[in-house]
Amino acid sequence: MKFAVTVGDTTEMVEVSGEAGRYRLTIGSEVWEVDGRLTAQGIYSLLIGGASYVADVFDEDGACVVDVGAERYVIHVEEQTRYIIRTKGGAGGGQAARTLVAPLPGRIVKVAVKPGDKVEKGATLLVIEAMKMENEFKAGASGTIAEVRVEPGQAVNGGDVLIVIR
Amino acid sequence: MKFAVTVGDTTEMVEVSGEAGRYRLTIGSEVWEVDGRLTAQGIYSLLIGGASYVADVFDEDGACVVDVGAERYVIHVEEQTRYIIRTKGGAGGGQAARTLVAPLPGRIVKVAVKPGDKVEKGATLLVIEAMKMENEFKAGASGTIAEVRVEPGQAVNGGDVLIVIR
Amino acid sequence: MRIAKVLVANRGEIAVRVIRACREQGIASVAVFSEADREALHVLMADEAYPIGPPAPNESYLAIDKLVRVAKAAGADAVHPGYGFLAENAAFAEACAAAGLVFIGPPPEAIRALGDKTAARRIARELGVPTVPGTFEPVSGEAAVLAAARGIGYPLMIKASMGGGGKGMRAVHAEGELVAALGLAQSEAAWAFGDGAVYLERLLVEPRHIEVQVVADTHGHVVHLGERECSIQRRHQKVVEEAPSPVVDPTIRARLGEAACRIAKAAGYVNAGTVEFLVDADGSFYFLEMNTRLQVEHPVTEMVTGIDLVREQLRIAAGATLGFAQADVSVRGAAIECRINAEDPFGGWMPSPGKITRLRAATGPWVRDDSGAYEGYTVPRYYDTLLAKLIVWGADRPAAIQRMARALSEYKVVGILTTIPVLAQIVAHEDFRAGRLSTGFLDRVLPTFAAERDRARSVAVIAAVLAEYERLGRRTIVEAPPPSPDSWRTGRHPGWRS
């Protein structure tokens, strides 16, 4: 299972596998073998390479707050695909924001623009149903719609180019 | 709101009213004014006539267990009507167990006997729907059905005589 | 006489402290609580508890008539005022006496005599106890104050005559600041103590704050229990205290103690009290004031002398003679107290009220937790932020410091912010470890302190991810779609592509 983990300004992808207290996590290029137990509500005991840590994990305003020793971290953990859906179209602007690519497989529910339309940055371009949710995709930059390569009802794969703005 | 409270072999009826920490309870003929607060999960602070008590309340095998000081009580608390339904027909036997009276208002769902039937103690006599539940009523004593005063679909009031056994 | 039931006219950890002492003496305890304190620990721990009104202290914990009424109605025969609130209020002591209640503290006359700081300075002067150079009467009028200030020299302090607790104080570093500071000090004093009278004292440079615990019974015995060093302060409020002081040797201890006992005797003092001194860099000491009550930091004296001060307070109030003479008092080892407050130490000490969702107190050998909090408790916004006092004892000062560091590392409060992280940095500081203390210590080192960062980042990320992984696993909600060659490839940024 993969997660997008955001601490401060930095988001990194973390892959986890394992069960019943024995886990393997890949953070960037590092692999961590972790013996992790929930000893009481929200209190984790972690053994990592022999070192013993106790982490208090709790929710605060929708974020995951983790206390380890005297330190506190506010961490957003999101399933990777959900993170991708949520941040769709939000990555960058300018020249880099002019092609809408499907971030994951799904079905086109609605196309809100047609070639020649002028759109402002943030305008809704189309809606994809994926992960049992309808996900609105917005323009990453202002411009004119040059191509619309999909239509409602059509299945798309991740990576497919859907709309091009000039 | 009324509750049937069972400690050991003894069941008594307790009436409670109040809210937001201020309650009045009537236990038998005694009236208790109680300032009661849930200070943490399952931990009650009770001020009763000025005296301060802390009671730990928790579930164990479906019973309510209460620790006060060094003492432990296993207490069954049931809404009075539910208690009445659950114990219907179970009160006593012999001559006292020969008339089935509706313990509360409801609708007759099924009548399992007719006059002249011989019944053993514990045999199902009829089913009443009340409190959104179907409640089976059983014979409190063996004998012969003398009268059946109701039929399926009929609404009854609490106190109505339903069936008489000879 | 026998005291059988005590009303504790206070809240928080000190009320709990007194309730415990009562229980150990077989004395029934009566708590009082404002509407904000119904679920406070002292209410849960006392034998009885009664409401005394709204959260505002002057409608509850400062309402003399209500407290006396509750005490009488509950059948209490004595009242313990704790510290703060009405602890140094002579009118409260009188009201108790008038109602036939034993006030567990000094007689009203002693409270009055010592509550007026200039009167106390005059007592010390008459006894030949050194005082900080300054005025021995309140000063007023610009011209008179300017003249007095010239006689003392700058820098100096303007202090409230009826003051205490750091209120109504202003430092003046040059004549040009005097008039403005005078006005501020006078109006703050008038607001805080109902009396705008102020006096002047020379401002000592980075002095140490050293105080002497005394106990006196009603039979004329006065004994001192050695000193406490309380130099680690912020905004004139103590943060870390210890006993003995690392700079007080037996000779100075005897001299300070003797001076303290002389002042207590001269004032007709009874019960537990504290005589405060400033000690200069050259070892000279100066009488500052006498606090006519139990101090917050009394436990460090208890740990090194083995004398239970609240028990002695109860015994003295019941008319018993002190259980020990001066020669019986000895100091063993070293004790340190850290005040755990609900504040943000890295955010200007802003109060941090709210619910304590998780609490693990330090424990084990020679660790004492005098707390007013518990897991699930909501710290109200109306009162002092002191949650708990963490006290340790060690065979010597280094052992006590190491133990305090260990205990602070165990102490965990979740849900609100506390001073624990800054306390840990104080006891780790080389100047603290070397005993180089002064009242300016904390202001000087605080800018070098910061919340620890990024040392446990990977551990925190792992914990957060496992928590979410297990949460999803338990609910078995939507699975990620199985990867296929043409699906979105992870590791590349989604959305618009250049």
Place this chain on the structure above:
Amino acid sequence: MRIAKVLVANRGEIAVRVIRACREQGIASVAVFSEADREALHVLMADEAYPIGPPAPNESYLAIDKLVRVAKAAGADAVHPGYGFLAENAAFAEACAAAGLVFIGPPPEAIRALGDKTAARRIARELGVPTVPGTFEPVSGEAAVLAAARGIGYPLMIKASMGGGGKGMRAVHAEGELVAALGLAQSEAAWAFGDGAVYLERLLVEPRHIEVQVVADTHGHVVHLGERECSIQRRHQKVVEEAPSPVVDPTIRARLGEAACRIAKAAGYVNAGTVEFLVDADGSFYFLEMNTRLQVEHPVTEMVTGIDLVREQLRIAAGATLGFAQADVSVRGAAIECRINAEDPFGGWMPSPGKITRLRAATGPWVRDDSGAYEGYTVPRYYDTLLAKLIVWGADRPAAIQRMARALSEYKVVGILTTIPVLAQIVAHEDFRAGRLSTGFLDRVLPTFAAERDRARSVAVIAAVLAEYERLGRRTIVEAPPPSPDSWRTGRHPGWRS
């Protein structure tokens, strides 16, 4: 030498105790854990923790090879055995030494010499220390044992030569019981210690169990730290301990201490150890045995002497000289320890493993909680039932007793049964309060103890009803039907009517 990292070859509260001492000395700690102990407190508190196998002790905590391997792999330079498990195992001490690990305890030769109880008795006899009348060599063969028994007289005890902890012991009250008891004791000894050798001792009538703490460094210094009274026992296991003993005066203390030091010196003892004596009704004392390890009840000695025994163990193991001479050791006040075990005291002391759903430890002035438990912890079924040791100090024995009563009233464990209720009744008992102690005390008074009943019945009913009332209120589920004149009238019995 410097010890930088210690492997703690134990579990539970004593492992936590050692980890805390390490942390205070700046020494890294390594925990080991069986599969049943992954979530034990010592694992959470140590700097490092490693698995050592299945729950069965002989596959984990008694597996010398695994422990040594983990210690080496983790880079530890010393091993602390705690008490129990391998603490008195000479082969373990040797294995540590062979692997280049400092064994924090006595040399293997001293463990061997004192582990053989008859050899230890011979050492005492040679030194002129009184021993309980009996044999000084193991006895075997019916005729020889009968003859030896006649020489000693009845009642007598058959004891395992390699024994300890109450195993392999049998009381014999008349000659007719001897042969059967001999067989049982021999087979129990063989099973428990791998050696069926037994010896005989006269059975003293209601003796007191009094033991002396000694510490010895590698430089030939041996100092005793006074005595502990451990007479409150059940099944030869201590339940309540205290220091000093209420019957030991300074003269007897000096004599006991001197005897203990002589035995330690003769055995080449190093580190902390305990010499046990029985004291008769007439004040005569008899050497019983020497325990070559830290005792469970070491904290009461720590509280009255101010000496941190685990710290001294670490210092001694590192080659340091004792930090004090005999003349520096003094006893202040009184300390009591109560063992909080996960057992049903009113149900034949049956173990009560399971999850601790709620835990509120006692705290406040002079209360020490040496615990291996926490809220949410599941007590495993594989090990000793000791959860925590509650220790208090008081200025004198009555003050300590009152404080212990107060502390026990605060201590709350929910989810499992504990010995707290019976401990509360022990410290409230008039014989205990009067210091009339003997090893028969608990068996004698236990039948008079019972769980408290029905004093808080109404309070419990109110709490239970309010819990249900609020639960229903929060969920707003089915309401009771509105009462109407012809509906069922409450207060009358439902169902069949006569």
